[in-house]
Amino acid sequence: MFDLPTVAPLxxxxxxxxxxxxxxxxxxxxxxxxxxxxxxTSLQWLQEFSILNANVGKTPSSSGDSHGYRHLSGAxxxxxxxxxxxxxxxxxxxxxxxxxTSRASHLGLQPMEEIDYKTNPHVKPPYSYATLICMAxxxxxxxxxTLSAIYKWITDxxxxxxxxxxxxxxxxxxxxxxxxxxxxVPREKDEPGKGGFWKIDPQYADRxxxxxxxxxxxxxxxxxxxxxxxxxxxxxxxxxxxxWQMSVNSESHKLLKEFEEITSEQSWNALGEHGWNAIxxxxxxxxxxxxxxRMFKAPRLSSSPMLSQEEQTELGSLKGDFDWEVIFDSSxxxxxxxxxxxxxxxxxxxxxxxxxxxxxxxxHIDCPQQWYPMGQDQAVAQNSLDFDETFLATSFLQHxxxxxxxxxxxxxxxxxxxxxxxxxxxxxxxxxxxxxxYI
DNA sequence: GCGTGTTTAGATGTGG
DNA sequence: CCACATCTAAACACGC
Numbered sequence: 294m295f296d297l298p299t300v301a302p303l304x305x306x307x308x309x310x311x312x313x314x315x316x317x318x319x320x321x322x323x324x325x326x327x328x329x330x331x332x333x334t335s336l337q338w339l340q341e342f343s344i345l346n347a348n349v350g351k352t353p354s355s356s357g358d359s360h361g362y363r364h365l366s367g368a369x370x371x372x373x374x375x376x377x378x379x380x381x382x383x384x385x386x387x388x389x390x391x392x393x394t395s396r397a398s399h400l401g402l403q404p405m406e407e408i409d410y411k412t413n414p415h416v417k418p419p420y421s422y423a424t425l426i427c428m429a430x431x432x433x434x435x436x437x438x439t440l441s442a443i444y445k446w447i448t449d450x451x452x453x454x455x456x457x458x459x460x461x462x463x464x465x466x467x468x469x470x471x472x473x474x475x476x477x478v479p480r481e482k483d484e485p486g487k488g489g490f491w492k493i494d495p496q497y498a499d500r501x502x503x504x505x506x507x508x509x510x511x512x513x514x515x516x517x518x519x520x521x522x523x524x525x526x527x528x529x530x531x532x533x534x535x536x537w538q539m540s541v542n543s544e545s546h547k548l549l550k551e552f553e554e555i556t557s558e559q560s561w562n563a564l565g566e567h568g569w570n571a572i573x574x575x576x577x578x579x580x581x582x583x584x585x586x587r588m589f590k591a592p593r594l595s596s597s598p599m600l601s602q603e604e605q606t607e608l609g610s611l612k613g614d615f616d617w618e619v620i621f622d623s624s625x626x627x628x629x630x631x632x633x634x635x636x637x638x639x640x641x642x643x644x645x646x647x648x649x650x651x652x653x654x655x656x657h658i659d660c661p662q663q664w665y666p667m668g669q670d671q672a673v674a675q676n677s678l679d680f681d682e683t684f685l686a687t688s689f690l691q692h693x694x695x696x697x698x699x700x701x702x703x704x705x706x707x708x709x710x711x712x713x714x715x716x717x718x719x720x721x722x723x724x725x726x727x728x729x730x731y732i
Numbered sequence: 733g734c735g736t737g738t739t740t741a742g743a744t745g746t747g748g
Numbered sequence: 749c750c751a752c753a754t755c756t757a758a759a760c761a762c763g764c
């Protein structure tokens with residue numbers, strides 16, 4: 294579904310996040326199984342999911358990733374510190390980065406290379422703004438988030454935006470205002486600071502989880518023009534692979550893109566106007582990724598003087614980055630998954646793991662039966678859990694976040710690594726469309 | 733002045 | 749070609 298940004302928190306060098314597919318030996322818990330093409334819909338990725346928190350070697354990107362396992366990003370604490378552009382240094386060819394393989398072969402890109410969006414200022418993340426906003430919201434671990442915090446998270450986790458023309462912020466605001474899935478929460482009168490807060494409308498969050506899409510847009514990659522020429526030169530010199538770290542884990546990409554698709558502005562709007570079918574019918578559209586007209590106009594710093602102390606605190610929590618674990622937590626804690634009954638469940642394309650080896654923080658979690666689609670006759674209305682407080686809502690935004698956990702992995706797994714399922718999937722799943730404009 | 737928020741208009745890429 | 753999704757740009761208002 295998605296391209297996963299390297300949003301690893303600060304001290305994760307010792308942590309490894311891996312996925313394990315247990316093969317198809319497990320119980321046939323999935324009544325009708327799942328279409329791999331509907332990763333999120335089916336949540337098959339959940340089944341594939343296993344987080345191993347082990348103190349494995351600190352060597353970033355050790356070649357040990359040959360199994361598709363990947364260490365967490367070795368990103369420095371300060372994104373800026375890791376920012377080659379900020380340092381006036383060229384992007385280090387061959388620099389170890391976090392993800393793994395790819396569908397980049399379509400572009401003649403070398404597999405096993407990848408884009409570290411957190412440190413790579415050259416490539417625009419293939420996520421819609423809505424997706425970025427959602428990610429920021431999720432990472433905030435709060436039910437609401439300020440605009441500046443959204444900016445902050447994005448710039449912290451996507452190097453591209455630190456150097457891009459700040460007009461992207463306009464787009465963010467535009468998206469917040471226009472996208473129905475985002476709700477403005479006015480600031481209390483006694484609350485200092487500018488502007489209000491934003492949150493995801495649980496109604497849409499519900500539907501997000503209820504109906505995933507059948508198709509997903511392809512993830513074009515946009516390259517900063519300022520780097521394009523250099524890249525082109527590198528490519529022509531046969532140095533393409535090293536100069537352009539361009540590998541995207543196929544499955545993780547699918548997952549993230551799927552998420553992106555559901556959170557897409559138009560999809561949400563369609564939902565609001567036409568109900569869930571709008572998404573179910575979902576047409577797939579590829580998002581254009583026009584090249585920015587300007588570049589380096591106004592690099593943004595991570596800290597905004599506009600932020601109140603509270604906001605700074607909030608931003609501090611954003612360091613936790615994208616946290617998918619809460620989704621699993623919520624699931625485990627009894628979130629009614631019958632919502633997924635609405636999903637169109639189709640046979641899997643491959644017999645990959647039916648049993649789930651879900652290990653988080655070193656503890657193994659048996660995927661509860663209710664994770665799987667329930668009986669077909671379960672009325673949606675019967676999902677008495679007030680689907681305004683749905684799976685996504687609760688886990689994604691309103692989950693009682695564990696604030697004081699020390700281990701970063703629990704709080705902020707690098708989603709790029711979280712979804713590194715590459716080797717767990719058949720080859721054709723890695724056969725992703727072209728990443729988009731590659732110069 | 734600046735950040736925030738809303739709104740409008742247009743461009744662009746893709747699928748049907 | 750058209751509809752759609754997404755992005756970009758800009759104008760404007762508001763409040764601190």
